[in-house]
Amino acid sequence: GENVEQHPSTLSVQEGDSAVIKCTYSDSASNYFPWYKQELGKRPQLIIDIRSNVGEKKDQRIAVTLNKTAKHFSLHITETQPEDSAVYFCAASINGNNRLAFGKGNQVVVIP
Amino acid sequence: DAGITQSPRHKVTETGTPVTLRCHQTENHRYMYWYRQDPGHGLRLIHYSYGVKDTDKGEVSDGYSVSRSKTEDFLLTLESATSSQTSVYFCAISERPDYGYTFGSGTRLTVV
Numbered sequence: 001g002e003n004v005e006q007h008p009s010t011l012s013v014q015e016g017d018s019a020v021i022k023c024t025y026s027d028s029a030s031n032y033f034p035w036y037k038q039e040l041g042k043r044p045q046l047i048i049d050i051r052s053n054v055g056e057k058k059d060q061r062i063a064v065t066l067n068k069t070a071k072h073f074s075l076h077i078t079e080t081q082p083e084d085s086a087v088y089f090c091a092a093s094i095n096g097n098n099r100l101a102f103g104k105g106n107q108v109v110v111i112p
Numbered sequence: 113d114a115g116i117t118q119s120p121r122h123k124v125t126e127t128g129t130p131v132t133l134r135c136h137q138t139e140n141h142r143y144m145y146w147y148r149q150d151p152g153h154g155l156r157l158i159h160y161s162y163g164v165k166d167t168d169k170g171e172v173s174d175g176y177s178v179s180r181s182k183t184e185d186f187l188l189t190l191e192s193a194t195s196s197q198t199s200v201y202f203c204a205i206s207e208r209p210d211y212g213y214t215f216g217s218g219t220r221l222t223v224v
Contacts, residue, residue: 032210032211034213036215043215043218093209098168098209100210100213102154102155
């Protein structure tokens, strides 16, 4: 089945710097890749997603890039702010299955 | 958040008792999912539903059962609660399996 791995598990950045989280997936047939942000004590919330026919997508300070050949996709956060501190989960669709495969999450800490 | 509620929000129960958690949606989405979240394990899928009376197991289904008798409700039952089932349980809904999920606010369950 699909296996999704996230790296690094924890990332600390200075406020204003950029943060990049990378996910790898195993199923070349996966075609949908969302990112979720979970603040402490809250529910995961979809922040951005990308489909396999697109290489990059941006939404203000966040962007996602997809490399289908290498089977990895990355979340980029620019000009980080304290409110970006959270756990970020990546996921990938499972071909022929009715669900997503989630990574274990990355803790991002923005240091003021 | 719009369209999905979980109840109860918090519950403490004794070992060996049955417990039912409810997920209710008003979005008329076909797909509904139950996850548990524990430190270091990310989101683990328990069961999911792809239509009324259509359900399937996830990675950690032992000790859990589900029912979906109507589109809007997806019930998760712990047949005989154990301390290892102490966790935060999230329900999620989706229009399609390759669309973003909307998560509920979660149920914090403690088994003593």
